[in-house]
């Protein structure tokens with residue numbers, strides 16, 4: 001695993017999130033469920049709590065956007081997506097403003113659990129790793145590995161590398 005560096009951590013354990021818009025690929029409840037499950041993956045191994053809000057600015061703003069035009073308007077960042085395939089989503093390390101936000105490429109076909117598209121739960125769980133301060137892992141089995149691999153959301157268990165990554169190193173105890 002790797003992190004963005006110790007300072008990029010949330011200074012609090014309860015975070016808010018808001019789903020700003022929805023992909024037409026799935027029903028709203030499937031999107032809500034996928035996002036909630038993806039946050040839960042991390043909540044289960046940390047003291048973090050996630051509270052959903054429906055207006056205003058949340059710590060983690062979640063949106064589906066497209067190319068630089070759509071992207072700029074709906075996201076305000078200059079990392080345009082690349083059409084179908086290629087990059088599926090991106091997210092920002094903890095900080096105010098765009099920090100923590102997760103953007104999904106609307107040109108992708110997101111699915112609830114079928115592998116005939118990209119499983120939103122899997123993509124979101126990866127992105128929220130970034131939102132919480134993790135960077136990429138070189139362990140191909142890790143959730144934070146930079147390329148997408150289909151895993152059944154019903155049986156998904158957070159790999160050990162990611163669990164190690166999200167836990168800050170124990171304070172170095174002075175040797176006895």
Ligand SMILES: CC(C)C[C@H](CC(=O)NO)C(=O)N[C@H]1Cc2cn(c3ccccc23)CCCCCCNC1=O
Pocket residue numbers: 085086087088089090091122123126127130145146147148149
């Ligand atoms: C981990 C994922 C949820 C988020 C990552 C991006 C990321 O790290 N976000 O935080 C992602 O989208 N990775 C690409 C990486 C990638 C694979 N290829 C690419 C071709 C072009 C550009 C990028 C890629 C080869 C062709 C397959 C393209 C479709 C799948 N795409 C990927 O796996």
Ligand SMILES: [Ca+2]
Pocket residue numbers: 081082083084085086087088105107108
């Ligand atoms: Ca893309």
Ligand SMILES: [Zn+2]
Pocket residue numbers: 071075077079090103
């Ligand atoms: Zn973006």
Ligand SMILES: [Zn+2]
Pocket residue numbers: 126127130136146
């Ligand atoms: Zn990533």
